[in-house]
Amino acid sequence: MKRNRWLLLSLAVGLVVAGCVLTSGQIRISFDLDDFSTTTDTGLAAQTIDLNTESEYKDNKDKLKDLSDLAVLGEITNNLGSPINVEIWMTPTITNYTTAAEVTNSGSGAVRVWGPFNLAGNATKKIGWDDSAKLFSAAGKKLLLDEAKGDGQFQLYAIAPAGAYDFGVAKGVLVLVLDVGI
């Protein structure tokens, strides 16, 4: 009987040591993006993201450990007859680039976080969650995590870098699933 007590005590100690792993979870935070349309002529579609505007993020920021899942969702419409490849680029600070060339310039500090999302001419497509998750680059995920752990403010640009483009995004949402300690 005494032996059984030691056995249970040893296991209890193990559980207590593992407490921080035990008291954790994955929480989902979503940010609605403004509807926009952009063309080669009118310039860039940009959106400033401030994660601090979401109380769920602010409440859990200090417990944030990792980024376990993420997606850009919404409906994209290609208004031209030729296919396009939509990409989302990100700068870790608030910037105001006005052309796609400025964003993709190696000195811009911007990183392609998502894409390319291929869309046929004159087509509208809902971006699936699984499809979207696949399109995040490793560098983009790291930058997003750094920003989520940092000041929470960054800039997103939507572009279709090759050739002329004219597309719009409706009901856009940025979804982040964060690993947090509880």
Next chain:
Amino acid sequence: MIRPLLVALLAALLGATSAWATTTPQVGVGVFGGLSVPVLQNVDVSSFSPSDAFGPTGSQFGIRVPVKVIPVVTLEPFFAKSNYKDQEETFGGLTYKRQGYDGTAFGLNAILGRVGGSGVNFYPYVGLGTFKLSRDTDEINKMGWNFGLGLGFSPAPRWSIQFRPEFNMVVTGDTSRKFGNATIGVNYEIMPEGGSHEAK
């Protein structure tokens, strides 16, 4: 984080083996199946209700081989497969599906007591194993833990029915993926208590 738990498990086993006796080995084999539910994964904290803590219910099945060679503790290698349903969520008025994981696990449970035998018996257990969770977009391949309380009863010699509610935790760095499992299984004693190969 794994190391202290390993030490604890080893300490428990060493404690149990300190009174190593000339016990005749008991060996069984069992199959099981049941439900597995993700816990605290992909939780929307903006409109949280307690039911949101649980993801779409999945299924689990597998095989276990309980081996009792020392008093007090039964060691039980296990292999399990699990499958989790897709999760549906609505954002901006549009409904999206996120693919659920497929899981594979193998490891070793340390059971306080015995699995087979006559009558009804309860047994707490802890297990350590390697757990692989995969879907098209990502894969988690980490060590993990099982904690559970089993209930077994024997309707016929050598045969027993096993019911196990279990908590499973796959350690991912400083956090973990957690699952609640409830399985029912059948165990057959190849080498029953007492060392006899005949039915008791």
